Structure formats: C-alpha cells, structure tokens
Amino acid sequence: MNLTQVAKQLGVSTATVSNAFNRPDQLSSKLRQRILAEAAELGYHGPNLAARLLRKGESGVIGVMLVDSLSYSFSDPVASQLLQGIAEVLVENGKQMLLLSSALDSAEQSSAESLPDGFILYGALQGNSFEQVKRLGKPIVKVDYQSGSTHSVNIDNEAAAFAIAQHAFKEQVQGVAILGLRLVDSDRVCRLTPEDLLTESLDVAHSRLKGYLRAAHEVNIDIVSSQIWHVPINNSETAEVAVREVLGLSDIPKVILCMSDVIALAALRVAKELGINVPEDMRITGFDDMPEASRSVPALTTICQQSIEKGRVAAKLLLNTPQGDNTVQKIVLHTRLVIRQSCP
Amino acid sequence: MNLTQVAKQLGVSTATVSNAFNRPDQLSSKLRQRILAEAAELGYHGPNLAARLLRKGESGVIGVMLVDSLSYSFSDPVASQLLQGIAEVLVENGKQMLLLSSALDSAEQSSAESLPDGFILYGALQGNSFEQVKRLGKPIVKVDYQSGSTHSVNIDNEAAAFAIAQHAFKEQVQGVAILGLRLVDSDRVCRLTPEDLLTESLDVAHSRLKGYLRAAHEVNIDIVSSQIWHVPINNSETAEVAVREVLGLSDIPKVILCMSDVIALAALRVAKELGINVPEDMRITGFDDMPEASRSVPALTTICQQSIEKGRVAAKLLLNTPQGDNTVQKIVLHTRLVIRQSCP
DNA sequence: TTGTACGCGTTATCAT
DNA sequence: ATGATAACGCGTACAA
Numbered sequence: 001m002n003l004t005q006v007a008k009q010l011g012v013s014t015a016t017v018s019n020a021f022n023r024p025d026q027l028s029s030k031l032r033q034r035i036l037a038e039a040a041e042l043g044y045h046g047p048n049l050a051a052r053l054l055r056k057g058e059s060g061v062i063g064v065m066l067v068d069s070l071s072y073s074f075s076d077p078v079a080s081q082l083l084q085g086i087a088e089v090l091v092e093n094g095k096q097m098l099l100l101s102s103a104l105d106s107a108e109q110s111s112a113e114s115l116p117d118g119f120i121l122y123g124a125l126q127g128n129s130f131e132q133v134k135r136l137g138k139p140i141v142k143v144d145y146q147s148g149s150t151h152s153v154n155i156d157n158e159a160a161a162f163a164i165a166q167h168a169f170k171e172q173v174q175g176v177a178i179l180g181l182r183l184v185d186s187d188r189v190c191r192l193t194p195e196d197l198l199t200e201s202l203d204v205a206h207s208r209l210k211g212y213l214r215a216a217h218e219v220n221i222d223i224v225s226s227q228i229w230h231v232p233i234n235n236s237e238t239a240e241v242a243v244r245e246v247l248g249l250s251d252i253p254k255v256i257l258c259m260s261d262v263i264a265l266a267a268l269r270v271a272k273e274l275g276i277n278v279p280e281d282m283r284i285t286g287f288d289d290m291p292e293a294s295r296s297v298p299a300l301t302t303i304c305q306q307s308i309e310k311g312r313v314a315a316k317l318l319l320n321t322p323q324g325d326n327t328v329q330k331i332v333l334h335t336r337l338v339i340r341q342s343c344p
Numbered sequence: 345m346n347l348t349q350v351a352k353q354l355g356v357s358t359a360t361v362s363n364a365f366n367r368p369d370q371l372s373s374k375l376r377q378r379i380l381a382e383a384a385e386l387g388y389h390g391p392n393l394a395a396r397l398l399r400k401g402e403s404g405v406i407g408v409m410l411v412d413s414l415s416y417s418f419s420d421p422v423a424s425q426l427l428q429g430i431a432e433v434l435v436e437n438g439k440q441m442l443l444l445s446s447a448l449d450s451a452e453q454s455s456a457e458s459l460p461d462g463f464i465l466y467g468a469l470q471g472n473s474f475e476q477v478k479r480l481g482k483p484i485v486k487v488d489y490q491s492g493s494t495h496s497v498n499i500d501n502e503a504a505a506f507a508i509a510q511h512a513f514k515e516q517v518q519g520v521a522i523l524g525l526r527l528v529d530s531d532r533v534c535r536l537t538p539e540d541l542l543t544e545s546l547d548v549a550h551s552r553l554k555g556y557l558r559a560a561h562e563v564n565i566d567i568v569s570s571q572i573w574h575v576p577i578n579n580s581e582t583a584e585v586a587v588r589e590v591l592g593l594s595d596i597p598k599v600i601l602c603m604s605d606v607i608a609l610a611a612l613r614v615a616k617e618l619g620i621n622v623p624e625d626m627r628i629t630g631f632d633d634m635p636e637a638s639r640s641v642p643a644l645t646t647i648c649q650q651s652i653e654k655g656r657v658a659a660k661l662l663l664n665t666p667q668g669d670n671t672v673q674k675i676v677l678h679t680r681l682v683i684r685q686s687c688p
Numbered sequence: 689t690t691g692t693a694c695g696c697g698t699t700a701t702c703a704t
Numbered sequence: 705a706t707g708a709t710a711a712c713g714c715g716t717a718c719a720a
Contacts, residue, residue: 002696002697002698003697003698003699004697004698012706012707013706013707013708014697014698014699014707014708014709015699015700015701015706015707015708015709016705016706016707018698018699018700019699019706022698022699026705026706027705027706028705031705031706043479045457045476045479046458047458047697047698047699048398048458048696048697048698049394049456049457049458049459050393050394050395050397050398050403050458050459050696050697050698051394051398051696051697051698051699051712052697052698052699053394053698053712054392054394054395054398054696054697054698054699054712054713054714055697055698055699055700055711055712056698056699056700056712057712059394060456061442061456061459069431069432069435070428070431070432070434070435070441071428071429071431071432071435072428073431074418074424074425074427074428074431075424075425075428080418080419080424081418081419083418084414084415084416084418084419085415087413087414087415087417087418087443087445088413088414088415090414091413091414091415091445096442096443096444096456097414097442097443098405098440098441098442098443099431099440099441099442099443100440101431101435112393112404112405112440113389113393114390114391114392114393114394115393115394115405115459132389135387135389236635236639269639272641291580292636295580295613297616346712346713346714347713347714347715348713348714356690356691357690357691357692358691358692358713358714358715359690359691359692359715359716360689360690360691362714362715362716363690363715363716366715367715367716370689370690371689371690372689375689391713391714391715392712392713392714394712394713394714395696395712395713395714395715396713396714396715397696397714398695398696398697398698398712398713398714399695399696399713399714399715399716400696400714400715401696689720690719690720691718691719691720692717692718692719692720693716693717693718693719694715694716694717695714695715695716696713696714696715697712698711698712699710699711699712700709700710700711701708701709701710701711702707702708702709702710703706703707703708703709704705704706704707704708
C-alpha cells in the first residue's frame with residue numbers, strides 16, 4: 001500500500017493525499033478526514049519514510065553514536081542515563097532514535113549515516129568515524145569530549161576531580177590510591193608507569209587525573225605512577241579485580257579515589273569483606289552519582305554529574321540547531337560534590 | 345556528493361560505481377579499488393540509505409519497539425539487559441538499531457515504521473500499535489508476551505514464580521506479602537481488591553501471580569487480595585513506597601515475594617533500616633537476577649531469567665526469519681531458581 | 689566489462 | 705481546493 005495506490009482508490013490526486021498527511025491547511029478538513037479514514041481502512045499508515053527522506057532530505061531520525069559497543073553502553077549506568085535523557089527529549093519532539101556504534105565496520109555504517117537528520121556523539125570517537133559523520137554536514141553535538149568546531153556538552157572533569165580530591169585530603173592522609181577508568185590503552189587492570197603520566201590528553205580520564213594530582217600537590221602529597229591503577233571497563237567484575245589488587249597490598253591506602261561509582265562501590269564491597277572500616281580506616285570517593293551511590297552502606301561520597309540532564313541538554317541543543325548553522329555552543333554543565341558517609 | 349556525481353568525476357558509469365559498493369564480483373578488483381579510494385577522496389561514503397531502501401526495500405535497520413517510554417526503558421535494568429543482548433547480535437550482523445516507543449503518537453511513528461526490515465516487540469503493546477506493525481508484513485519477534493501468529497521469546501513466568509514461592513514456603517510461614525509489578529491499571533502503589541484476582545490475563549505479572557498462588561495453595565496457605573500490592577513502576581523509589589507500606593503493618597509478614605529484583609532490593613534496604621533481620625525474621629525473594637542481586641547483603645534469592653540471552657535469542661530469531669516466512673517459532677527460555685541468603 | 693534507462697514513493701511547484 | 709508532474713539518488717535488467 002502506498003500513497004499512489006490510495007490516491008487511485010479514493011479517486012483523488014497523490015498531492016491531495018500527501019497534503020492530507022502533511023499539510024492539513026491545504027485541503028478541506030472534510031476531505032482530509034475522509035482520506036485519513038479510508039487510508040487507514042486500506043492499511044495505509046502514512047508516508048513511507050525512505051521516500052520522504054529522499055524527497056525532503058529529512059527523516060525525523062536522530063543518530064546517537066556511541067564509542068563503545070552498543071551492548072556495553074546499555075550495561076554502563078552512566079551511558080544508560082545519558083541515553084535516558086536523550087530519549088526523553090527526542091520522544092517529546094517526535095523524533096526517532098537510531099543507535100549507531102562507532103565500532104561497526106565503516107562500510108556497514110556509512111549507509112546508515114545518511115539517514116539521521118543530526119547526530120549526538122558520545123565519548124572520544126576513534127579513527128575517522130568523526131570525520132565521516134562531520135562530512136555529511138548535518139548538525140552534531142558531542143558529549144563528553146572537547147573538540148574543535150562542533151557543539152559540545154561537557155562537565156569540567158578537572159575541576160570536579162580537584163574538588164572531590166581536595167575534600168578527601170582534608171584529613172590527614174598517609175596513603176592514596178587512584179583507581180582510574182581507561183587511563184591507558186590496555187584491556188587489563190594494571191598500574192601506570194612513570195611515562196604514562198607524561199601524556200597530555202583531553203579525555204575524561206586524564207582530566208580527572210589531573211584534578212586529583214593538582215589537589216594532591218596543593219597539600220604536598222606526592223602521588224607516583226605506581227599508586228595509580230588503570231581499570232579498562234566500567235563494570236563491577238573488572239573493578240573488583242583492581243580493588244583486590246589495591247587492598248591486597250601490605251600497606252593499604254587510607255584514601256581511594258575512584259573515577260566512577262561502579263569502581264567505588266566495588267571498593268566498598270571488597271573493603272567490607274576484608275573487614276576494613278569505611279570511612280574510619282579508609283575513605284573512598286566515587287564519581288558520577290549514579291542512583292546506587294546513595295543507597296550503598298556507607299553511602300558514597302561522589303561527584304554528581306547529572307548524566308540524564310546531560311543527555312537532555314545535548315538533545316535539545318541538537319534539535320535547536322538548524323542545518324546550516326555555523327555558530328558553535330560549548331556547554332559546560334555544573335557538577336556538585338556530594339558528601340556522604342564513605343568520605344565525610 | 346552522490347553516486348552520480350562520483351561516476352561523473354571518475355569518468356565511469358553509475359552502474360559501475362554502484363557495483364563497486366554492492367557487487368564486487370561485477371568489476372575488476374583494480375577498478376573497484378580505484379573507485380572506492382577516489383570516492384572516499386571526494387567525500388562520498390557509500391550509497392544513500394534512503395535511496396537504497398526505496399529501491400531495494402531493505403534498510404539494514406531493525407526496529408525495537410518498547411511498550412514503555414524509551415526513557416523509562418533505559419532506566420529499567422531488565423529492559424537494559426534485553427537491549428544489550430539485542431544490540432550485541434545486531435552489531436555482529438551489521439544491523440542498525442532503531443528504537444521506537446509504542447507510546448509515541450501513532451502519526452509520528454507510523455512513518456518510521458516503514459524503515460526497519462523487521463521488528464522486535466517488547467512487552468504487551470497496547471492499542472493498535474501491534475496491528476499497525478503487523479500489517480507491514482515484515483518479520484516480527486515478540487518478547488515477553490504470548491501472542492497469536494508471530495514468533496515469540498518468553499520464559500515460563502508461572503512455573504518460575506511457582507518454583508520460587510514453593511521454595512519460600514518450605515519453612516513454616518505465618519504471613520505472606522506479594523509485591524507485584526503492574527498488576528492493575530493504576531499509577532499508584534495500592535493493594536489489590538478481591539475483584540482484581542478474578543481477571544484472567546496472559547501478561548507477565550498475572551502469570552507470576554498465578555504461580556505464587558498455586559504454590560501457596562499447595563501448602564494450604566491462603567492469600568487474599570489485601571496481601572498483594574501493586575507497584576506501578578519498577579524503580580527503587582516506587583518500590584520503597586510499597587515496601588514501607590508493607591513493613592509498616594502491625595503484623596509484618598514473614599515472607600515477601602517480589603516480582604522484580606528492584607523491588608526485592610528495596611525491601612532488603614528498608615528491612616535493614618527497620619532492624620528486621622533477613623532471612624531470620626523475614627524471607628525475601630526477587631525475580632530477574634539482575635547483577636546487583638548477587639552483590640547485596642544478604643544476597644538475593646531470585647529467579648534468573650537471563651535477560652541478555654533473551655535479547656540475543658530474539659535478535660537471532662528475527663535475523664533468521666526471511667520476509668515471507670510463515671512458520672511460527674515460540675521459544676521458551678529456561679529459568680533457574682537461584683538460592684542465596686535472603687531466603688535460603 | 690561497462691553504459692542506458694526506468695522505477696522505487698514521496699513532495700513541491702505550478703497550473704487549473 | 706485540487707490535480708499533474710518533475711525531481712530526489714539509487715539499483716538493476718538489458719543492451720552493447
């Protein structure tokens with residue numbers, strides 16, 4: 001069933017049927033009602049998207065491209081919250097959501113890239129994915145990654161990390177461990193090497209590390225690379241491996257700064273298991289403020305980064321950007337230090 | 345940049361360029377290499393999806409239609425896991441994922457429905473959403489809802505609920521409460537009325553309720569409607585409201601059967617807060633076996649329903665179904681009673 | 689191995 | 705208020 005068929009059946013022109021669906025003001029409402037009703041009767045539920053897109057160059061679909069595999073993103077609470085915020089705004093505006101994985105074969109994905117009216121890019125896209133998308137000339141909003149000439153929505157990771165570390169360092173500190181998320185390019189839990197500290201990078205993990213280190217420096221705490229762990233994946237299992245390594249040291253740290261709540265919650269669990277009292281014997285901080293953080297015992301001191309709101313803001317920004325707009329907006333969302341029992 | 349332009353620039357025909365992308369065997373690999381390289385050079389990243397779809401009637405996109413709002417689905421752990429499994433298989437097969445919300449305006453969504461090559465439907469779709477999708481004649485797989493003539497992937501909710509209730513009733517029981525998920529059509533926490541128990545329904549919640557009641561009946565426990573609560577949304581906040589209502593009774597139950605882990609975990613937290621010992625004073629069971637269930641203290645006795653696997657199976661089933669296939673497969677996945685400390 | 693020409697379903701423009 | 709028609713970009717049968 002297509003528009004032409006419907007027109008033929010009803011004895012009107014295709015233009016009229018099209019208008020019945022898209023431009024109600026172009027025909028009498030009586031005819032419109034009749035067309036809509038009879039079309040439904042015939043099993044025609046509206047214009048074909050492909051044809052409409054071909055003609056109009058607009059699909060009503062927004063592409064959300066995730067650096068990590070889609071599958072992983074659904075399991076990561078921060079990514080899930082971001083998607084939640086994005087979905088909320090898109091649905092409100094009658095847009096559909098196409099999920100793209102930058103991990104996909106570039107041949108496979110390139111064709112799908114032509115579909116969306118605009119893109120939200122999450123994380124630091126590797127390789128040429130970004131260039132490919134950019135070349136389409138459609139509006140783009142980047143989330144959690146600074147970049148040249150596109151809109152972006154970020155938080156100030158360095159400042160937030162500084163704030164929480166400064167808070168953690170208020171009391172006397174005898175040993176510090178940092179559990180970093182994706183600091184180096186390895187899929188295993190490992191400590192950093194001195195060289196790893198030299199790399200300048202704009203990504204989330206390095207910005208947070210910089211904030212931690214600056215806070216340490218301010219109170220004359222020396223943190224060397226062997227006190228910093230790399231956690232490759234933000235899930236409980238991987239985090240636990242890292243935490244056990246840290247808490248298995250002969251000299252366990254008094255403060256653990258974690259770059260995500262998932263890691264911090266793992267630390268809380270393992271500490272409890274080993275009979276280490278938090279916060280008396282060890283203070284633990286997280287990052288993100290995911291829902292679980294306030295429900296753990298002890299509740300987690302962390303940085304609230306409003307991931308849902310970040311998604312909403314990104315989606316709104318995208319929808320408010322017309323095709324040929326050249327202005328660039330760089331939005332930096334507020335973060336908030338949330339002090340709870342794990343590091344009072 | 346389009347195929348025609350590229351052809352003109354390279355001095356070859358459009359057919360040749362098209363073949364370079366779609367049918368490598370139709371031209372010399374040398375020419376193909378040149379075309380691919382130069383096309384990329386010109387900023388052409390492959391055939392336009394809309395045009396290709398219009399021509400071929402195939403988009404490489406799979407539509408996933410969720411009963412609840414998209415936004416809610418991302419926050420629900422079970423839905424997230426399902427999506428995770430679906431995404432995994434789709435990406436493996438080079439398919440893109442279009443998220444559709446059945447809550448969307450039917451006018452808005454109808455156009456998007458023409459895009460996907462097939463659909464995965466999650467939950468009991470209300471109204472005519474299902475009919476609309478079905479009429480497109482594209483392959484459909486339903487998840488978590490029994491239905492007539494389409495493929496489906498389910499678990500045996502009645503049997504699983506029976507199994508866990510039977511286990512919970514092994515020890516002497518003096519009081520039982522059931523915390524049900526979406527048993528009636530209300531967006532408030534409330535108890536059921538006697539009439540509510542009369543409605544026969546195939547949906548997930550009622551199947552589970554039936555299983556619970558059958559197990560109770562077998563050991564001569566009487567459960568009346570006032571012992572059954574309706575929880576409208578599967579999140580911690582709502583669950584907590586219901587749990588507080590239950591635990592605020594003068595005569596608190598000895599067994600709480602929860603239709604989701606989210607609810608059960610809330611029960612665990614509130615019980616701890618009120619100084620009720622689990623499992624000594626009260627036994628609590630969940631449903632789903634989400635990751636958090638094994639990490640809570642005490643760990644949760646629950647039904648493992650392998651949501652991720654369910655997603656994988658659904659996606660594979662869909663991808664293996666050719667367009668005009670008339671056979672119907674009804675897959676029922678195994679569930680497993682996982683006995684942990686909350687109800688040993 | 690390569691080129692030509694038509695049609696996929698829709699919408700915008702113009703004419704009636 | 706409604707109808708006729710030319711694109712939109714591509715894939716493929718068929719001709720060369």
